Amino acid sequence: MQLTLADAIENYVAHGASVALEGFTHLIPFAAAHEIIRQRKRDLHLIRMTPDLVYDQMIGMGCARKLTFSWGGNPGVGSLHRLRDAVEHHWPLPLELDEHSHAGMAAAFCAGAARLPFGTLRGYAGTDLPARNANIRSVTCPFTGETLAAVPAINPDITILHAQRADREGNVAIDGIVGAAREAALAARVLIVTVEDIVDELPPAMNAIVLPHWIVSAIVHCPGGAYPSYAQGHYTRDNAFYRQWDSVARERDSFMAWMHEHVLQQRDHRAFIESLPVARA
Incomplete structure (x- = not known):
């Protein structure tokens, strides 16, 4: 079923749900995370193999009660300040940790x-x-x-992925680094996939996986939906964004001001990208 991102999040992500937003170094579903923040979903159990900026933002905005994870940090930069604040000072809320390798x-x-x-x-x-x-x-x-x-076993209520393309029947093709995307998709009760393109037919590709339409609950056409991470074949990682996030998220006031300006006050992910000083997606 093809939906808008707002409708997909409203229909499938309930308060208190367990939600896995997967994507290993690339295809990280930032657009979906921002929509969850805009809709003020609360009491979520967040699951992710490598929580980075996307979960720093969700935790700092009060979406999470629990985090199941392995490594967590700002890749190549340092700590996740909002994650640390939640664990060390219970701000904005206490955060339960379920840490693994x-x-x-x-x-x-x-x-x-x-x-x-x-x-x-x-x-x-x-x-x-x-x-x-x-x-x-x-x-x-x-x-x-x-x-x-x-x-x-991890069986999320909802898994959310970003991918390069889906066909009109709802089959999804993921190129490049896959990480735990396939397993997280198959483990979930509901699967939402945002995609760069919707095509008539999926082209053959090496090192790609295809998620069949019968496991996909909703397809969302969302170009740039992984930005500031990258989507192989579409846009590169915005390394400057990751470096700048360290200073944005270090203090509560600067974090909240940034999130209000660039996420809460923007209607969708395209508007979010356009609100930034430099956008590459």
């Missing part, structure tokens, strides 16, 4: 996609994460007797 998150998404109750991996040995996270446990292999780490 990348491998643990991958195993949890794979288990969720397979509709299994948990995932297993050879990991966490020699780390203090199992002592700090009750969701990291161990199982004994019934065949070898080996002790393995175990993590509960």
